[in-house]
Amino acid sequence: MDAISDEAGAKRARGLDRAFEILDFLRQKRQALKPNEIAAQIGAPRSSVYELVNLLLRNGILEFSGGEGRVYLGRKLYFLGAAYENHFDFTRECEAALDWLADETRETAQFCMLDGNKYTVVRMREGARPFRISTDIGQSVPIPWTASGRLLVAHMSDEEILAFIPPQDFRLPDGKWLDSAQFLAEVRRADADGFFTFNSIVDSFTHCFAVPVMGEEGHAAATLCLVAPRADGLANRERYLDCLKAAAARLGQAPTGAKRVLA
Amino acid sequence: MDAISDEAGAKRARGLDRAFEILDFLRQKRQALKPNEIAAQIGAPRSSVYELVNLLLRNGILEFSGGEGRVYLGRKLYFLGAAYENHFDFTRECEAALDWLADETRETAQFCMLDGNKYTVVRMREGARPFRISTDIGQSVPIPWTASGRLLVAHMSDEEILAFIPPQDFRLPDGKWLDSAQFLAEVRRADADGFFTFNSIVDSFTHCFAVPVMGEEGHAAATLCLVAPRADGLANRERYLDCLKAAAARLGQAPTGAKRVLA
DNA sequence: CGTCTTTGTCCAATATAATGTACATATGAT
DNA sequence: ATCATATGTACATTATATTGGACAAAGACG
Numbered sequence: 141m142d143a144i145s146d147e148a149g150a151k152r153a154r155g156l157d158r159a160f161e162i163l164d165f166l167r168q169k170r171q172a173l174k175p176n177e178i179a180a181q182i183g184a185p186r187s188s189v190y191e192l193v194n195l196l197l198r199n200g201i202l203e204f205s206g207g208e209g210r211v212y213l214g215r216k217l218y219f220l221g222a223a224y225e226n227h228f229d230f231t232r233e234c235e236a237a238l239d240w241l242a243d244e245t246r247e248t249a250q251f252c253m254l255d256g257n258k259y260t261v262v263r264m265r266e267g268a269r270p271f272r273i274s275t276d277i278g279q280s281v282p283i284p285w286t287a288s289g290r291l292l293v294a295h296m297s298d299e300e301i302l303a304f305i306p307p308q309d310f311r312l313p314d315g316k317w318l319d320s321a322q323f324l325a326e327v328r329r330a331d332a333d334g335f336f337t338f339n340s341i342v343d344s345f346t347h348c349f350a351v352p353v354m355g356e357e358g359h360a361a362a363t364l365c366l367v368a369p370r371a372d373g374l375a376n377r378e379r380y381l382d383c384l385k386a387a388a389a390r391l392g393q394a395p396t397g398a399k400r401v402l403a
Numbered sequence: 404m405d406a407i408s409d410e411a412g413a414k415r416a417r418g419l420d421r422a423f424e425i426l427d428f429l430r431q432k433r434q435a436l437k438p439n440e441i442a443a444q445i446g447a448p449r450s451s452v453y454e455l456v457n458l459l460l461r462n463g464i465l466e467f468s469g470g471e472g473r474v475y476l477g478r479k480l481y482f483l484g485a486a487y488e489n490h491f492d493f494t495r496e497c498e499a500a501l502d503w504l505a506d507e508t509r510e511t512a513q514f515c516m517l518d519g520n521k522y523t524v525v526r527m528r529e530g531a532r533p534f535r536i537s538t539d540i541g542q543s544v545p546i547p548w549t550a551s552g553r554l555l556v557a558h559m560s561d562e563e564i565l566a567f568i569p570p571q572d573f574r575l576p577d578g579k580w581l582d583s584a585q586f587l588a589e590v591r592r593a594d595a596d597g598f599f600t601f602n603s604i605v606d607s608f609t610h611c612f613a614v615p616v617m618g619e620e621g622h623a624a625a626t627l628c629l630v631a632p633r634a635d636g637l638a639n640r641e642r643y644l645d646c647l648k649a650a651a652a653r654l655g656q657a658p659t660g661a662k663r664v665l666a
Numbered sequence: 667c668g669t670c671t672t673t674g675t676c677c678a679a680t681a682t683a684a685t686g687t688a689c690a691t692a693t694g695a696t
Numbered sequence: 697a698t699c700a701t702a703t704g705t706a707c708a709t710t711a712t713a714t715t716g717g718a719c720a721a722a723g724a725c726g
Contacts, residue, residue: 152681152714155419156455160462160479167486176673185715190674192419192714199423200519205490205619209673213487216423219518221484222525222541223430224476227468255482256463262485278485356468415684415711439703448685453704455684472703671724676717683713690705696698 158184159192163201166213168280172206230362230391231263237364237387238265244383245376250275250365252288252350257304259286262362269369275342282309284318287336287350288363294331294352295359298324312341335381339370347373351384354392364388421447422455426464429476431543435469493625493654494526500627500650501528507646508639510631513538515551515613516624520567522549525625532632538605545572547581550599550613551626557594557615558622561587575604598644602633610636614647617655627651 153161165182166173173181179189193211196202200216225231234251241249242265251263258280275281283289283305293301302320310318318341330336330350340346347370355361364384366373373380416424428445429436436444442452456474459465463479488494497514504512505528514526521543538544546552546568556564565583573581581604593599593613603609610633618624627647629636636643 154458154683155417155713156422156458157462158714159419160464163483167483170486170490174673186674187676187716188714195417195419199420201423212490213483215487215516215518217480217483218487219484219523219541220426220430220476220480221482221487223433224478224481224484226541227433227475253478255478260482278482278489417713418683421684437703449704450686450706451684667726669725671722673722674720676719678717679715680712681714682710684711685709687708688706691703693700693702695700 153184153188155188155192158188159196159201162189162192162196163213163217166202166211167278172204172210172212174208174210178211233391234263237391238263241265241364241366241383241387242267245366245368245380247366247368247372247380250367251353251362252286252292252365253362254283254292255280257283257306257309259283259289259292267367281342282306282311284310284323285312285341287338287340287348288365290323290327290330290336291350291352291360291363294327295357301327335384337373337377337381340367345370349373349377349380349384351381351388352392353388361392364391416447416451418451418455421451422459422464425452425455425459426476426480429465429474430541435467435473435475437471437473441474496654497526500654501526504528504627504629504646504650505530508629508631508643510629510635510643513628513630514616515549515555515626515628517546517555518543520546520569520572522546522552522555530630544605545569545574547573547586548575548604550601550603550611551628553586553590553593553599554613554615554623554626557590558620564590598647600636600640600644603630608633612636612640612643612647614644614651615655616651624655627654 161182161184162178165178175190175193176186178184178193179186182189193202196214197204197211200214202211203214204210205212238249238251241247246268248267248269249265250261252259253262254260259282260280261275261277264275264277283293293304296304301324310320310323312318326336326338335349335351337347337349340348346367349366349368350363351365352360353362353364364387366380366384368376368380424445424447425441428441438453438456439449441447441456442449445452456465459477460467460474463477465474466477467473468475501512501514504510509531511530511532512528513524515522516525517523522545523543524538524540527538527540546556556567559567564587573583573586575581589599589601598612598614600610600612603611609630612629612631613626614628615623616625616627627650629643629647631639631643
């Protein structure tokens, strides 16, 4: 499934990799599945999947859900995820930033990150527009399809970027292929400018704005984005960018392990 | 680590179990650790831990954090946890219920679940009291120490319960041992009553109220709790219980007929 | 009634993952 | 300098985890 992992030769897969492949698959499907279905759809031996599923069930990583022996992601994952969220503590400030952005611009505001070699929307505020413009939260989207994508890979070299992004992800939703050289050029420009904007590739009526949120490694750990109707986006371009930059500046470069003890 | 799994004989541990042991350990420690430290503290071979950590890093399950090669839970776990939360979608209603409870009673309100064979507070609203009564969110607490614990294991047989709860968890914070027979009797009473209340075992000045939130399997999937000063709790006992039951009824699964929370 | 598909369990074979050990480097104490 | 500790890497060994395939029960369908 992942372009990173298995190739051609029918090698044995490591249990851990298979396990996380199962978890990712369930997340992508967003529904409980029978072990059999999982095995068939990810192309793994049934016996292996059954064994792994049982193991994960015992650990609380998976849970029975939906009856008929179907399984889905388990409570333990929720706890682990909550611990992550708590540790890096971007959530609260993130929500505040999105609220402020949505309030200030009336457009859809998003907080986005990389999930492996895909782009994903982590949090979102719907704008006050009469029509909804939204990618679903948690869905994996090819990096080249998004404005944020340019910023999220900007710390890599050209070679690293091309090795990182699956080649098929340069195929746009309309079937056309995005030239990788053009993409790389846009990455470099975005990095130099500190933002990236374009008419959305995914639809034909929105303009997207993205600015980086700097993490502790000194590069973009996430992005803040606005998705606006095209005319509107072009008309308010400077103001929107200023809003985004202000919000990102407040969010970024948080003190590393900052633990706040509340009184 | 888990009382369930390995004991005695120095057997080889399975990679997956070790991996999740590492994840749980990091969650418990709530800080980034070096692989070396992890290995030493969980009593695992260093070479194994190094291999697993690298594997988990490649999968985004762990991340470098805090420098010096330290690692902590990774973003992928956040995504998986978010998918779980989204699927079972208890969060939004849960927050509303806690808000309502805190508003109605002015006491600390908690939403609690089992994490493996421990009790844990998943969400909480601080009460309006001048002093704080709080278990930290996400901390694992022995089941017998809590009022909720009685309800969360009530669907098991006596034997299952005793096999499920680690024996040392019957040792209370003050060093005394809780008689398991007494605990089982309390479990049965709580199940019959549809609630459990007692003077906290953990401290000496609070009274705890717990009611079950019924899940799709027909037993308590979680609990709603109030933690009140003793005098206050006793004075408002009936009203607090009514509030809790009302909130839990709205939260829980519509009873399918088998088991029923008595009003 | 057969026949096919779906689902789950069981088991032997072997590729390999977990481990112990040795090695390399840095840091700090004496 | 010398010793001790902490940290990370490399590799051979062997216990075992992964896998394919056999087996069986339970529909679905004609």
